[in-house]
Amino acid sequence: MSSSSKPKVLLLGEIDHQPAKDAFNSLSAIAELVKPKSTNREDFIKECKSGAFNGVKAAYRTFNSVSITGKIDGEVCEVLGKKGAGLEFLSHNGAGYDQCNTADCTAAGIRISNVPTAVNAATADTAIYLMLGAVRNFNYPLLNLRKGDWRGKQPPPLGHDPEGKVLGILGMGGIGRDLKKKAEAFGMKVIYHNRNKLSEEMSGGAKYVGFGELLKTCDVISLNVPLNDSTRHMISTPQFDMMKDSVVIVNTARGAVIDEAALVKALDSGKVYSCGLDVYEEEPKVHPGLVDNPHVTLLPHMGTWTVETQTEMELWNISNVRSALETGQLRSPVPEQRVMKD
Numbered sequence: 001m002s003s004s005s006k007p008k009v010l011l012l013g014e015i016d017h018q019p020a021k022d023a024f025n026s027l028s029a030i031a032e033l034v035k036p037k038s039t040n041r042e043d044f045i046k047e048c049k050s051g052a053f054n055g056v057k058a059a060y061r062t063f064n065s066v067s068i069t070g071k072i073d074g075e076v077c078e079v080l081g082k083k084g085a086g087l088e089f090l091s092h093n094g095a096g097y098d099q100c101n102t103a104d105c106t107a108a109g110i111r112i113s114n115v116p117t118a119v120n121a122a123t124a125d126t127a128i129y130l131m132l133g134a135v136r137n138f139n140y141p142l143l144n145l146r147k148g149d150w151r152g153k154q155p156p157p158l159g160h161d162p163e164g165k166v167l168g169i170l171g172m173g174g175i176g177r178d179l180k181k182k183a184e185a186f187g188m189k190v191i192y193h194n195r196n197k198l199s200e201e202m203s204g205g206a207k208y209v210g211f212g213e214l215l216k217t218c219d220v221i222s223l224n225v226p227l228n229d230s231t232r233h234m235i236s237t238p239q240f241d242m243m244k245d246s247v248v249i250v251n252t253a254r255g256a257v258i259d260e261a262a263l264v265k266a267l268d269s270g271k272v273y274s275c276g277l278d279v280y281e282e283e284p285k286v287h288p289g290l291v292d293n294p295h296v297t298l299l300p301h302m303g304t305w306t307v308e309t310q311t312e313m314e315l316w317n318i319s320n321v322r323s324a325l326e327t328g329q330l331r332s333p334v335p336e337q338r339v340m341k342d
């Protein structure tokens, strides 16, 4: 096949791990691999309009490529999709694809895939770390030790044991289910709320409860839902008001699922005992009320940040691109578009 007759694959962002670099480069047998020259959205849109990506069938994108393209919204879909470069498949390297507007992509004939499953264990591990940090109040003594002040002038406040506490998992997808198993090893009782009640086998016997009951009855609440119009700020002041006093909040999903300003107020009032967060409403900005609070456990979006998981995610994402090129179908299309066919 001459290179001009091959479809193009657009790489938006970087592939970091050697097995995945090799897998991506092997696509050159069936596609022309192209990268944008642009480093910002304005230039990227101009580059699309210049025809540089015409004939692009599939694109591999990373979370950080948002710095090149901005959000994948109507404006970007216009120049990349069927009225522009002709992109048909957009493979997002991550479980959460809220940077891509699915309705705009659908309208432009672009089908999206994400990376489920591969992220589960590492993200659930991160939730466990954050939960233990918050429940045991480990951040406060940790800060004193690093200041050379051992346990501080006063003994640090006592933490709590996870043993015997009720963990409510909001969103019982793959990550939620993995977290359930791990939390049970700490002696926690797990209940969950989800759009749909799962089979006994899928839920591993965890009790399904309504949203309100979960808010009212849990000692620890972990957020494991995708960010979309119906989950944005699903936890705000009215929901905090329904929770038990001294509840602990854990978020490894997306920051905007929680109203961050309302969380800071609930922490300041003592309604929320502590929280463990990996994600924030306006990353990389973190609310000063969180940064300045020595009792909360915070990470800078590290949920899947391990060699094994990152490698597995990159390989999975490449398998979506390959499947799109070879079969015209994505391996793991996003739920909103699962019925979309040619």
Ligand SMILES: O=CC(=O)O
Binding pocket: 093, 094, 095, 096, 097, 119, 303, 304
């Ligand atoms: O945030 C990480 C992911 O969405 O996979």
